[in-house]
Amino acid sequence: MTDTLLRPGSGMLPGGPGEGMLVEVRGEGELRTQDMNLNIGPQHPATHGVLRVVIDLDGEKIVRATPVIGYMHRGFEKLAEARDYRQIIALVNRHDWLSAFCNELGVALAVERMMELEVPDRAEWIRVLMAEWNRVLNHLMFVGSFGLELGAITPVFFAFREREDIQGLMESATGGRLHFTYTRVGGLKEDLPRGFLAASAKMTRNVRVRNSEYRDLLEGNEIFKARTRKVGILPPDVALDYGVSGPTLHATGIAEDARVTEPYCRYDKVNVHVPVGATGDSYDRFQILLARIDASLDIIDQVLDNIPPGPVNVKLPKIVKAPEGEIYVRTENPLGQGGYYLVSDGKKNPWRLKMRTPSFNNISAMSYLLKDQLLSDMIAILGSVFFVVGDVDR
């Protein structure tokens, strides 16, 4: 043992066998550690893209964490000023590529409300249906990836199996797998294909069963619990102060959800269950995610029961122009509250289109969440504040 530790020619190692320890402790008896600066990302598997977090470490403890964003900034807000409203719909389902339908819905709602356009009943119901499928699609992704980040590799394969099915379903209606571009100002691109509702009903049963499997896989997992419980606690007042929304806010116990408090489309006709947590820790956030999948499936079932026949769009003039003024429309997107602040000067392209994206606000709370946490908990916290980097950077 001693031999292996000896450098050639260094003689006897202090503290070796047969010698007393020669470590002298000065000061008040505490070993000082040097602060270390560590870059997580921009290319890091746990950051879902190109988020960079600069952390200052004191030993294992995070003294300060600074998220650095902008690596994926594509200037969508500027681009939107040079596009008309139909083109913007194709534009906005790109920043958060996991919530494409919900994003485009927000733009359509904003323009419709400005134009005071009456959208056909069936279109509104289909919008609810698609938004909820999109939500399930999104949440399945994070159910899988969060498990993966904590070392559970099975859930991600399972989750992607269901995602594939749902993507196939949505593709049959919209023609897209990721960027649906299905919404139009005044309605939808086209009606659902034949058999969609039946397939939808079948799929809800299927996913509900699978969802309980994820519960068993992860929620009951001791390691998973140990790594997420009481980790990354976000108090409700802080969450609101930062504008955190979605599952992360609901986990703190606040059931603020635009689908309930300011229903859009036909959310006022369905019963929306908003699951809330108690402690606001990582475990709660994950539980909320699973519960939201079930809630969404319930909404889909209600839509399937209620969806009326009818047209799915209104005829519009060739050029859609929003009247002068400004409007803010918020929707409950899978990752939180998404919104568009649209300022129009009466032209066919907006004067200003502010994208209020949930991930931006959620990530801005990251420096609070990571402070004084252990480095090993960082991934559990980062992964549980569900975000998409494109949604942060736009």
Next chain:
Amino acid sequence: MTPEDLAEYFRDKLGARVTDTKVAHGQLTVTVDPEALPTAARLCKEDPALRFDFFDWMSGVDERDAGFGVVTHLYSVEHRHHVNLRAVAPGGRDQPRLPSITGVYRGANWHEREAYDMFGVEFDGHPGLLPRILTVENFEGFPLRKEFHLSTRDAKPWPGAKEPEERTSAEAGQSVTTIDTPAPVSAEDKAAAAKAKAERAKAKAAAMRAKKAGERAAAELQPAGGDHGARAAAEPQPAGGDDQASAAAEGAAPAPASDTATMDAGGEGLDKPPAPSDPDLAGAGEMPEAASATDAPLQADEGEAEETRSASPAAAGEDVPAGTPAPDEPMGAAEIADSDIAKDAAAGAVQGDVAAGATGDQAGEDEPVDDLAAETASGIGAPPSASGTPGVEAEGRHGGATEQSGDRPAAETPGMNADPQGRAARPADQTPAPGADDGASATRDSGQAVSATMPDPAAPDTTPGGDASDRPVESYPSPDAEPLRAQELQADDADPPVEPTTPSGEGERS
């Protein structure tokens, strides 16, 4: 509280510091004195009747001459009401400054950084607006200000401006002209320059086509791999008696016969009609005459305007593929306009990038009909290029160039003409081009290779005004559709006026 009540409440509490309240679409916007913004924010957050505890977002808005406004959206989870707190930053467009509200809402930190990054509004009391939050650290300018132009739009007006009245006004797509900061060159000028360039390119391309078609016709009289002497003799004929050309060609004619024949055999195809010379070979010193033989007819054909350019064999060499519609690769057509324009730019025209930008946009679906570059290119089957980015276009052109130079080094020679013909178009040899649309049509008919694979050249002319989404979407055939779900599927914006699509039934018909 209703928005109106809220407005009243704000006025009561803040008095004269509220400069304006406005309710639109059920949403309240309270404009406050810039100095009073933190006070107002604190009131919003702490007043029990307001309790705006949810910091939603903050955003700059370009307010034209007034400078920049900053709108902060707040929401109360408890009372479920909203407010837009608005303040116009004093300091105009040069020095917009506002007090920070990060002391009130922590979430304002990043939003203020964003407002600074995008609009240049500085926030007093903010813990650190730099480094810039979204753009890169050395980024110049503030991108969401209206005087900040998108580079693509700088080169060419917005292609989405398909309505005639919008297209003629210079500000199509750039509703920015209200700001008095002038663009380096106005979009109109650039467009005009690009158009003129494209027109020249088109004229040149047409001339080249006529020329090449004549040559091919002459070559066609002989079987493949035919007599080089005859071929070379035929060449100068369309040139119409340019002394230099004919002299050079005559001098060169006998020389390349054996050499190029072997080269062809080793090269791409035995059935390739004779290539009298290869500039590369010629340049290597074996047959300097051959190079001039190929250059000379070109020169004669293009006229005096191009003399200076064709003095350089390399520059002239670029022309030939331009005049050669390569039938089996659609890019070839785009190359015509591109290489000509690129060559012009290289020859000293200052708006090289402008031209490139213009051609980059040329095949966009909303392209106006009168864009000659687009017409030229699409007329011979260029694929629509969705990209209007000059960079992308440059890349495309570059790729094409390497292909030509790498794959077929003989591209510069008349023999190149015959190459695609030999490779692709034998079966369709005598098919005339269907509906050839421009001045070159008569001669293009004899360019068999062109007609073989060329999409109907008239087709692009019929559509450029239309938007893809304007076309009605085909309905799914649904013979046994359930009445509930089957429905005529139609684009929302098809031409006929207001009338919702009828529900069931129509789908069954289709």
